[in-house]
Amino acid sequence: MSFAPSPALAPNPWVRILGALEKKVTRHSFDACLKPTRFSHASGTTLFVRVPSTDIQETCDRYGDIIQEAMESLEMEFQEVKFVTPEQDPAAARLRDDGGFAPMPAHASNAPQGIGQRSNGQRPGSPASSAQQARFDWNSAAQLNPRYTFDGFVIGNGNQFARAAAGAVAERPSKAYNPLFLYGGVGMGKTHLMHAIGHEMKMRMPQSSICYVSSEKFTNEMINSLRNDRMTSFRDKFRSVDLLLIDDIQFLAQKERTQEEFFHTFNALHESMKQIVIASDRPPKELPEIEDRLRSRFEWGLIADIQPPDLETKVAILQKKAESEQTTLPIDVALFIASNVRTNVRELEGALVRLIAWCGLNGMEITLPTTQQCLKAFIDTQVRKITIESIQRSVAEQFGMRVAELKQKNNSRSVVVPRQIAMYLAKQMTEASLPEIGRQFGGKHHTTVMHSIGKIDELKRTDKDLNRTLNKLMETLNS
Ligand SMILES: Nc1ncnc2c1ncn2[C@@H]1O[C@H](COP(=O)(O)OP(=O)(O)OP(=O)(O)O)[C@@H](O)[C@H]1O
Numbered sequence: 259m260s261f262a263p264s265p266a267l268a269p270n271p272w273v274r275i276l277g278a279l280e281k282k283v284t285r286h287s288f289d290a291c292l293k294p295t296r297f298s299h300a301s302g303t304t305l306f307v308r309v310p311s312t313d314i315q316e317t318c319d320r321y322g323d324i325i326q327e328a329m330e331s332l333e334m335e336f337q338e339v340k341f342v343t344p345e346q347d348p349a350a351a352r353l354r355d356d357g358g359f360a361p362m363p364a365h366a367s368n369a370p371q372g373i374g375q376r377s378n379g380q381r382p383g384s385p386a387s388s389a390q391q392a393r394f395d396w397n398s399a400a401q402l403n404p405r406y407t408f409d410g411f412v413i414g415n416g417n418q419f420a421r422a423a424a425g426a427v428a429e430r431p432s433k434a435y436n437p438l439f440l441y442g443g444v445g446m447g448k449t450h451l452m453h454a455i456g457h458e459m460k461m462r463m464p465q466s467s468i469c470y471v472s473s474e475k476f477t478n479e480m481i482n483s484l485r486n487d488r489m490t491s492f493r494d495k496f497r498s499v500d501l502l503l504i505d506d507i508q509f510l511a512q513k514e515r516t517q518e519e520f521f522h523t524f525n526a527l528h529e530s531m532k533q534i535v536i537a538s539d540r541p542p543k544e545l546p547e548i549e550d551r552l553r554s555r556f557e558w559g560l561i562a563d564i565q566p567p568d569l570e571t572k573v574a575i576l577q578k579k580a581e582s583e584q585t586t587l588p589i590d591v592a593l594f595i596a597s598n599v600r601t602n603v604r605e606l607e608g609a610l611v612r613l614i615a616w617c618g619l620n621g622m623e624i625t626l627p628t629t630q631q632c633l634k635a636f637i638d639t640q641v642r643k644i645t646i647e648s649i650q651r652s653v654a655e656q657f658g659m660r661v662a663e664l665k666q667k668n669n670s671r672s673v674v675v676p677r678q679i680a681m682y683l684a685k686q687m688t689e690a691s692l693p694e695i696g697r698q699f700g701g702k703h704h705t706t707v708m709h710s711i712g713k714i715d716e717l718k719r720t721d722k723d724l725n726r727t728l729n730k731l732m733e734t735l736n737s
Pocket residue numbers: 406410411412413417442443444445446447448449450451539575603604607
């Protein structure tokens with residue numbers, strides 16, 4: 259029997275399963291994780307269900323057993339449910355290629371009223387639902403993570419200024435600070451704060467259109483629109499929002515055409531008193547490959563940084579996250595995790611998720627000894643973790659230069675070779691992707707990183723000195 263969906267007629271099997279699940283999980287878990295999901299498509303006996311983020315995907319995967327039970331009790335012929343993020347979903351990819359925005363347009367989800375995001379009131383397939391002819395339906399596409407709220411954000415010394423600024427912007431959009439520019443290291447809560455602004459504004463002004471987009475997605479969509487001669491609808495779409503939340507702005511480095519387009523989007527929104535919030539891994543003045551006119555606009559409003567959390571804040575974050583998982587975390591356990599996981603809040607959460615799952619699966623209570631046992635390998639890797647920063651430091655020391663020089667736009671041989679070596683080591687010794695490596699070297703394009711790695715690979719075959727240097731650096735980093 260084939261379950262290929264015919265959007266207008268086929269009953270939505272996922273909605274029936276959700277109906278059953280609603281009775282089996284807590285209201286909080288249902289609202290946070292299951293409610294934002296959408297039926298994507300069916301293939302054979304597998305149902306594909308779209309989730310807005312990998313976090314939610316991980317949590318939904320844990321419901322495998324009760325989903326199985328629900329399918330059996332509903333006498334469905336499906337064997338399995340696969341949760342896919344918009345990036346992993348072929349159906350979403352088709353929409354993206356079509357120039358639509360990646361996640362879950364209301365007409366693609368066949369979603370029931372009352373579950374998930376608000377409907378825009380249009381009938382699926384009606385002429386007005388076409389992205390070409392109607393204003394883009396930001397209600398269905400805002401992509402806000404339901405867990406990233408102000409309530410779920412723990413305030414500490416390192417983030418209180420950014421949190422206060424975000425609160426002011428959400429309360430008085432375009433009147434408090436416009437733009438608000440948030441910056442800070444990896445996993446420090448910039449995205450969380452942006453989404454929280456979106457949620458708060460939506461609550462205060464339900465009719466407002468909110469767009470959260472990474473600069474990478476903005477770029478990709480612009481390229482698609484250029485290719486398909488749809489720039490007018492692209493512009494209309496982004497210039498029709500009341501709140502634009504744009505993440506990872508550093509990715510606009512060297513993308514001149516996208517910077518130009520974003521410059522006009524920024525001006526159009528600012529002039530019409532719409533709020534703009536920008537997040538970046540560094541302050542505007544350290545974005546050398548962003549045009550001056552754009553950088554100066556980033557400095558128009560308020561710039562707020564987020565510093566790494568101190569021990570107390572990390573403990574409070576862990577307890578808050580445990581609470582939302584309905585788990586009690588003893589204080590000694592929270593202190594142990596907080597003092598051993600030193601990288602960022604994302605890793606902190608990773609350790610907690612692992613601990614809860616491990617204790618749950620083994621039927622064990624969360625105590626200090628079980629935590630030490632469960633997180634041993636995790637913490638060992640943390641201790642040994644080689645980062646791009648540590649590579650940059652070692653390479654800079656080896657060549658008697660400053661780390662900043664490795665990131666600057668300087669093409670003299672004395673800088674290019676150490677930079678290529680550092681990029682090569684970053685690829686070999688960390689799990690960072692090419693774009694991430696490029697990002698940490700002053701916003702270099704991933705093709706530049708690829709070229710650098712290729713160059714070192716090639717030289718290594720004949721250059722003994724280079725091999726000696728590489729071995730020495732690897733030894734230092736590993737020790
Ligand atoms: N102060 C905080 N309170 C509660 N949770 C936090 C806090 N800071 C960070 N987090 C959590 O840490 C995780 C990573 O945060 P987020 O994705 O916002 O980081 P980011 O700064 O945007 O990182 P990146 O630069 O890698 O995108 C999220 O799950 C977020 O909820």
